[in-house]
Amino acid sequence: MGAAALNLSPQEFAAAFPFHIVLDDGLRVLQAGVVLSRLCPGLTEGAALGDHFSVQRPALPRLDFDALSKHHKSLFVLDHRDGPLRLRGEVVAQGRQLFFLGSPWVTGMSEVQQIGLSLNDFAVHDPAVDLLFLLQTKNKALADAQELSRRLKEQKDDLKLAMLATEVAEQANRTKSEFLAVVSHEIRTPLNGVLGMLDYLLADELSADQRHYAATAAKSGKALLGIIDDILDFSKVEAGKLELESIDFNLRRALSDVIDLLAYQAREKGLDVELDIARETPDEMKGDPARIRQVLVNYLGNAIKFSHSGRVSVRCALLDETLTHATIRFEVQDTGIGIDETTQRTLFEPFTQADASTTRRYKGTGLGLAICKKLASLMDGEVGVCSEVGRGSTFWFTVRLQKGGTIELVPSRFAGAAERFSGHLLLCEDDPVNQLVAKLHLNALGLTVDVVDNGTAAVAATARKHYDMAMLDMLLPDMDGLDACRAIRAQGREGGRLPIVIWTASMLGVDYGRATEVGADAVLGKPFELSALKQILSKFLVAQEALPARSTAAPGP
Amino acid sequence: MYGLVNQALEDFVRRGFGDAAWKQIRDNAGLNLEMFVSMDSYPDEVTYQLVGAATEVLNLDAARILEAFGEHWVLYTAQEGYGQMLSMFGSNLEEFLLNLDNLHSHVGLTFPALRPPSFQVERIADGHGLLLHYRSERAGLAPMVIGLLKGLGRRFAQEIDIRQTAHRGLDDHDVFRIDYVAAGTSAAP
Numbered sequence: 001m002g003a004a005a006l007n008l009s010p011q012e013f014a015a016a017f018p019f020h021i022v023l024d025d026g027l028r029v030l031q032a033g034v035v036l037s038r039l040c041p042g043l044t045e046g047a048a049l050g051d052h053f054s055v056q057r058p059a060l061p062r063l064d065f066d067a068l069s070k071h072h073k074s075l076f077v078l079d080h081r082d083g084p085l086r087l088r089g090e091v092v093a094q095g096r097q098l099f100f101l102g103s104p105w106v107t108g109m110s111e112v113q114q115i116g117l118s119l120n121d122f123a124v125h126d127p128a129v130d131l132l133f134l135l136q137t138k139n140k141a142l143a144d145a146q147e148l149s150r151r152l153k154e155q156k157d158d159l160k161l162a163m164l165a166t167e168v169a170e171q172a173n174r175t176k177s178e179f180l181a182v183v184s185h186e187i188r189t190p191l192n193g194v195l196g197m198l199d200y201l202l203a204d205e206l207s208a209d210q211r212h213y214a215a216t217a218a219k220s221g222k223a224l225l226g227i228i229d230d231i232l233d234f235s236k237v238e239a240g241k242l243e244l245e246s247i248d249f250n251l252r253r254a255l256s257d258v259i260d261l262l263a264y265q266a267r268e269k270g271l272d273v274e275l276d277i278a279r280e281t282p283d284e285m286k287g288d289p290a291r292i293r294q295v296l297v298n299y300l301g302n303a304i305k306f307s308h309s310g311r312v313s314v315r316c317a318l319l320d321e322t323l324t325h326a327t328i329r330f331e332v333q334d335t336g337i338g339i340d341e342t343t344q345r346t347l348f349e350p351f352t353q354a355d356a357s358t359t360r361r362y363k364g365t366g367l368g369l370a371i372c373k374k375l376a377s378l379m380d381g382e383v384g385v386c387s388e389v390g391r392g393s394t395f396w397f398t399v400r401l402q403k404g405g406t407i408e409l410v411p412s413r414f415a416g417a418a419e420r421f422s423g424h425l426l427l428c429e430d431d432p433v434n435q436l437v438a439k440l441h442l443n444a445l446g447l448t449v450d451v452v453d454n455g456t457a458a459v460a461a462t463a464r465k466h467y468d469m470a471m472l473d474m475l476l477p478d479m480d481g482l483d484a485c486r487a488i489r490a491q492g493r494e495g496g497r498l499p500i501v502i503w504t505a506s507m508l509g510v511d512y513g514r515a516t517e518v519g520a521d522a523v524l525g526k527p528f529e530l531s532a533l534k535q536i537l538s539k540f541l542v543a544q545e546a547l548p549a550r551s552t553a554a555p556g557p
Numbered sequence: 558m559y560g561l562v563n564q565a566l567e568d569f570v571r572r573g574f575g576d577a578a579w580k581q582i583r584d585n586a587g588l589n590l591e592m593f594v595s596m597d598s599y600p601d602e603v604t605y606q607l608v609g610a611a612t613e614v615l616n617l618d619a620a621r622i623l624e625a626f627g628e629h630w631v632l633y634t635a636q637e638g639y640g641q642m643l644s645m646f647g648s649n650l651e652e653f654l655l656n657l658d659n660l661h662s663h664v665g666l667t668f669p670a671l672r673p674p675s676f677q678v679e680r681i682a683d684g685h686g687l688l689l690h691y692r693s694e695r696a697g698l699a700p701m702v703i704g705l706l707k708g709l710g711r712r713f714a715q716e717i718d719i720r721q722t723a724h725r726g727l728d729d730h731d732v733f734r735i736d737y738v739a740a741g742t743s744a745a746p
Contacts, residue, residue, distance in 0.1 A: 109641035119645045119656060132642065133667040139638050140561070140595045148592055 016123055019087060021100040023049055025065040030097065035121045039085055053078040053087075069093040076102065084114050103128055108135060177235050184232045188225070189431060192526045195221045196437025199530065203444065230367040233294075234350065237374040244378055247516065248404040249289035251328070252277060255316060258296040261531055266304050272311035273300075281318045282326050284404035287379065292399060295372045295383075296330060299395045302368070303334035307392070310335030319398060326403055327381070331396045338389040348373040348383055372397060419534070420446040421541040423468030427451045428458035428484065429503070430477050434526070438471070438503075441533060446544060453477075455484035462488045467498060469540050471524070474504035482518045489519040499540035558604045559668055560593035565633040566607055567593065569626050570615075578614055585610035595637075598670040601695060620700040627704020631712055643712070650713040654678050654687060654735075674698075686736040688722070699724070699731045706735060 008016065010031070018035035027049045037043055043052050050063050057077040060067045068091050078087040078100070089102015103126050106112050112132065122128050198218040206214060236242040259273055266273045296314070303312045313333045320327040339347065350370040373383045380400035387393035425442060429435045430453045442449050450467070452458050455476045462470060470488065472481035479487075481502045489496060501522045502515045515523045522536050570579040583590075586606040593599065608626075612619050635643055646660050647653030654676070661673035674693035681688060691702050703719055710717040716738035723732035 109638075109645070112645060113641055117645070118648070119659070129645075129663055130666045132645075133663050136638055136642055137596060137667055143638070144560075144592070144595050151591060 016125075017101050018121060018123055019089070019103045021049070023065075023098040023100070025096040025098075027063065027065060027068070027098070035117075036087075039116060040080060040082070042082070052081055054081060056086075065096070065098065068098055076100065077105070078102075084111060106132065108132075108139075173238065177238075180232055180235045184228055187228055188526055189434065191221060191225055191228075193431075193433035193437060195225070196433075196440065200437070200440045200444075230371060233371050234367045234374075237371065237378070242374075242378065244291060245288040245516075246286055246402070247289070248284065248286050251281065251283055251285050251316070254289045254293055255296070255314065257535065258293050258300060259314060261297060262300050262304060265301075266312060269304060269307070270309060271304060271307055273304075274311060274313040276313060276315045278315075278317035281316055281328065282321075282403055285326065285328075286402040286404040287399070291375050291379065292330075295375055295397055296332070298368045298372050299330075299332035299397075302395070303332050303336060303393075306336035307334045308336070310392075324403055325400055327398055327400045329396060329398045331394055333392065333394040335392040338391050339385065339387040339393055340389050344385050344387055347385060420544040421537050422544055423447050423541045424466070425449045426458060426461055426465075426467040426470040428453070428455065428471065428476065428481070429473040430454065430475075431473075434473070441530065445534070445537065447537075447541070455479035455481070455487070458484050459487045459491070462498060463491055469499045469501065469537075471501045471503050472520075474502055482514055482520070485515070485520045486518040501536055501540075558599055558601050559595065559671060560597045560599060561595040561634075561637075562630075563593040563599060563604055563607065564595055564637075565630050566604065566626060568633055569629040570611065573625070573629075574615055581614045582607060582610045585614060596668075598668075605697075619697075623698060623700035624704035624707075627701035627706075628708035628711070630701070630705055631708030635712070647713075650709055650715040650717070650737075651687065653709060653713065654689065681734070681736075686717075686734060689733045689735060691731040691733065696725070702731065702733060706733065 013020070014034050018033040020033045021036065021043070022030040022032070024030055029043055029045055029047045029049065031045065032040075032043045040052055055063060055068075055076065056079050058071050058074045060071075072091060072093060074090070076087075076089055076091055078089075080086070086105045087100070087102045088105040089100055092099040092101060103122065104115060104117060106115070106117075106128065109132060119129060195218060198214055198221060201214045202211065202218060233242070255275060255277065259275055263273060300312065300314060312335075313331075315331040315333070317329050317331075318326060319329045348369045350367055369383070376383045376397040376399060381398035383395070383397040385393055385395050425447050427435065427438055427442070427449050429438060429451070435451050435453070439449050439451060450461060450465075452461055453476075455472075455478050458470065458472060458476075461467075472484050474481040476484065481504070485500050485502065488498060488500065499522075500520045501524050502520045503524050503526060521540065524532060524536055567579055570582060586603075586609070588603065588607070608619055608622055611617070611622050615622065631643075634640075643653070646656040655678050657676040657678070661675065665671050665673040672694050674691060674695075677690040677692075679688040679690065689702075689706070691699065699721060703721070706717065706719050709715075718736040718738055720734045720736075721731060722734045723730065725731045
């Protein structure tokens with residue numbers, strides 16, 4: 001392209017290059033771009049370039065015409081001496097004149113403002129504005145990354161807090177269950193003494209008033225025991241510490257046991273109790289019969305409590321069956337006061353009862369049904385209720401059980417519990433009150449008892465002498481009841497066949513499993529219910545038909 | 558639509574209606590993103606779906622939401638670092654509107670997938686206002702332009718009266734008539 005084609009008028013040239021400088025061979029200003037003159041008012045005709053700008057790039061030996069004109073292919077960077085303006089461009093020599101052609105170099109919008117530039121100051125062809133857009137875009141991208149990082153951190157912090165809170169809650173829960181386990185042990189042991197003594201007192205000759213007082217004390221004590229058991233059970237389930245047993249058991253017998261246990265209460269209120277087991281229901285199952293009984297006792301106990309006449313029906317049916325498993329539905333139907341629909345919805349929630357007046361009238365912790373729900377759920381089942389006010393209620397639950405083998409772990413010789421037995425027992429218990437209570441009960445049931453107070457003595461006694469049954473306390477001064485049991489079994493011969501019952505105040509779920517492991521035949525809770533003791537004795541001892549008055553039993557020391 | 562627009566929409570909802578409203582709108586629009594990246598290009602449907610969801614959640618019609626959003630857009634871009642850039646494009650409303658098309662040309666270079674709208678300005682004979690010819694590849698955003706003009710009026714403290722005098726569909730393109738209410742304060746130098 002010829003030079004004539006670029007023959008711009010000074011005005012056109014100034015518009016195309018608003019930041020240009022024309023210099024003579026002494027580097028004095030001949031003319032400067034309009035915008036540049038505005039930004040650098042001192043840059044007038046005749047001014048020395050070096051007075052207003054320093055040349056940052058290229059590096060020059062000295063600032064004169066020859067030095068500059070040699071660098072016609074170089075990128076020039078000029079810094080204004082009196083302000084933030086920095087120009088980038090090139091120098092073109094024409095004869096003895098030098099043309100600096102360039103524009104401001106800015107790296108951020110703040111500089112634009114500082115220098116005092118606006119859009120119209122730039123030539124349209126100058127990409128400086130787009131560069132500014134790109135720079136701002138880069139800043140925005142950086143801000144996006146920072147915002148993203150902030151949001152992530154916020155989420156992480158929330159998560160950390162939640163984890164911390166969970167940890168604290170779990171720790172608190174563990175502490176709570178440990179505390180409850182300890183407290184329950186501590187309460188159960190003296191309660192055993194109180195209830196045992198009261199039972200014995202009631203068996204004695206008492207005046208009508210005395211009998212009433214003692215009976216009331218015994219009733220209150222048993223109620224207290226029930227409450228402790230409820231709270232303990234509930235906290236165990238809550239803490240995930242309740243472990244289910246998996247033992248072979250007979251379903252029909254488990255149901256009869258429950259009815260036997262509560263038959264007396266029902267009879268007292270003049271209620272009939274019916275048991276109906278659907279024919280196809282399998283008999284031999286594997287699972288935790290104690291927990292199934294617990295739910296049934298709770299349902300049946302409530303049914304009896306809330307019914308004033310008529311009958312209570314216990315039904316059991318097979319819902320579903322596979323080769324290995326069976327789902328069983330249990331129902332307890334009463335003709336009691338019934339429950340309205342609103343209450344039905346919250347009935348299985350903890351600390352809920354039909355209403356506050358129910359609590360006053362019928363007592364209870366309000367935990368029973370919540371425990372039932374949790375137990376059923378642990379056994380892959382559900383709970384529910386159908387009820388109508390004034391027409392009675394049907395409480396049901398389902399459990400999924402493994403089908404059991406045909407061999408019973410502990411063969412029972414008697415279907416029901418007898419009232420009197422014969423045999424010679426070894427009782428191993430270190431607490432003198434518990435020794436006394438147990439001895440009184442056992443003597444009253446017709447049994448003779450040797451008492452030892454430590455595990456070593458128990459092992460030695462079984463080696464020396466024949467016993468029909470041994471009852472070992474779980475917590476002994478020298479070894480625990482399980483170790484003692486293991487040692488007795490290890491002796492072989494007599495010790496191998498001896499029925500051994502572990503007697504414990506700590507009802508933590510692990511005890512059952514561990515007791516079975518070391519070869520014990522049964523576990524009995526402290527303080528024992530007489531009926532439970534009789535159930536256990538019925539399994540291992542010969543019952544006597546005669547039923548003499550308890551007061552004739554030999555009193556203990 | 559670039560993430561910046563969707564970011565502004567998010568900011569508009571969060572500030573005006575709360576975080577919960579935004580979460581609801583985001584969920585209703587089926588959007589599964591932690592945040593929009595300003596420099597990323599999103600399908601236009603995302604923006605339309607967000608506006609659609611907003612009409613239900615905020616119980617406002619789309620035109621009102623778009624207009625309010627247009628007004629917010631001016632505030633948002635200024636707040637997000639483009640304020641000095643806006644200043645560079647004009648120190649009063651008229652100067653800025655005359656540069657508006659240029660501004661979008663520059664933005665189009667920086668955001669290559671933008672397909673920016675065009676804004677041609679025509680002076681009104683009596684000199685107390687402008688006609689703004691708005692052309693866009695996207696339909697239905699005219700209310701946003703009205704909001705945008707109101708936002709700019711606020712930015713430059715210039716009270717204006719805006720009427721849409723031509724409608725895309727009926728006419729070739731959207732035209733807005735802008736009358737300065739306090740005349741004379743906004744004439745270009």
